[in-house]
Amino acid sequence: MNHLVTMKDLSNENIMQLIKQAASFKHTEQHQKEYPHFVSNLFFEDSTRTKVSFEVAERKLGMHVIPFDASTSSVNKGETLLDTVKTLEAIGVEVVVIRSSEENYYEELLANTKMKIINAGDGSGQHPSQSLLDLFTIYEEFGTFKELSVVIAGDIAHSRVARSNAQALSKLGANVQYVAPPEWSGEFDCLPNWDSVLSTADVVMLLRVQHERHQPDQSFGTDTYHDLYGLTVERYNELKDTAIIMHPAPVNRGVEIASELVESDKSRIFKQMENGVYMRMAMLEFILGGDQE
Numbered sequence: 001m002n003h004l005v006t007m008k009d010l011s012n013e014n015i016m017q018l019i020k021q022a023a024s025f026k027h028t029e030q031h032q033k034e035y036p037h038f039v040s041n042l043f044f045e046d047s048t049r050t051k052v053s054f055e056v057a058e059r060k061l062g063m064h065v066i067p068f069d070a071s072t073s074s075v076n077k078g079e080t081l082l083d084t085v086k087t088l089e090a091i092g093v094e095v096v097v098i099r100s101s102e103e104n105y106y107e108e109l110l111a112n113t114k115m116k117i118i119n120a121g122d123g124s125g126q127h128p129s130q131s132l133l134d135l136f137t138i139y140e141e142f143g144t145f146k147e148l149s150v151v152i153a154g155d156i157a158h159s160r161v162a163r164s165n166a167q168a169l170s171k172l173g174a175n176v177q178y179v180a181p182p183e184w185s186g187e188f189d190c191l192p193n194w195d196s197v198l199s200t201a202d203v204v205m206l207l208r209v210q211h212e213r214h215q216p217d218q219s220f221g222t223d224t225y226h227d228l229y230g231l232t233v234e235r236y237n238e239l240k241d242t243a244i245i246m247h248p249a250p251v252n253r254g255v256e257i258a259s260e261l262v263e264s265d266k267s268r269i270f271k272q273m274e275n276g277v278y279m280r281m282a283m284l285e286f287i288l289g290g291d292q293e
């Protein structure tokens with residue numbers, strides 16, 4: 001496969017292959033293959049973990065990472081994303097990892113270039129690398145997706161993480177439920193509160209409140225949101241002993257989750273970040289694999 005831009009691109013077999021490869025990278029210090037390809041990370045939206053994690057993954061695979069700073073690039077002189085990618089292709093860059101606030105930005109690129117593309121987030125559309133590292137983390141914990149009770153809670157309408165995970169988890173056989181304020185339910189059939197799901201959830205996946213994507217009339221007061229939809233200490237205490245908590249981060253402490261729960265026993269938030277490097281190595285190998293045959 002030449003690109004990985006949406007979870008819809010991946011079959012269940014592809015997902016399990018990526019999880020197994022990520023696990024193999026995690027548990028093997030020496031990698032059998034090196035990938036001396038030129039790669040560039042084009043981030044037009046802010047990022048800490050996805051950008052750094054991709055760069056670490058690329059370096060671990062022996063790739064040549066070509067710096068690209070969106071704030072000083074010729075995009076600021078009016079160059080389009082398509083012309084930017086075609087320029088990098090002409091210069092010899094073979095893979096681009098792109099984050100953009102524009103949903104489905106990749107369609108024009110796929111139609112007009114041969115560049116290998118990984119989507120690192122497109123507006124409220126998709127975030128496949130986050131979804132895959134989440135799936136890896138869940139599989140590490142439970143060894144299966146079938147019949148798992150997964151609750152995705154929060155700002156679902158604006159969340160590319162929710163959209164990617166909802167598709168993938170349902171396809172893999174998990175029972176996915178949603179908790180969200182009516183204003184942030186989007187196309188999902190959401191429960192208005194936690195009452196019926198707290199004591200049965202295996203995985204509680206919290207979402208960041210995406211203030212940057214809200215209209216002025218869509219905001220909640222921080223305390224109100226935390227009381228109604230956040231993971232409070234009281235709600236945490238009702239979870240099953242075996243339940244885990246996830247959050248793609250960055251976390252708004254005291255909003256989506258009580259600050260003292262971020263590193264609690266059930267939290268896998270920093271484990272997700274650790275697993276992200278290995279999953280991104282697996283994704284890069286997945287789209288480069290054909291070149292090595």
Ligand code: CP
Nearest residue numbers: 047048049050248249
């Ligand atoms: N989870 C995630 O995408 O984080 P960043 O925005 O820091 O990359």
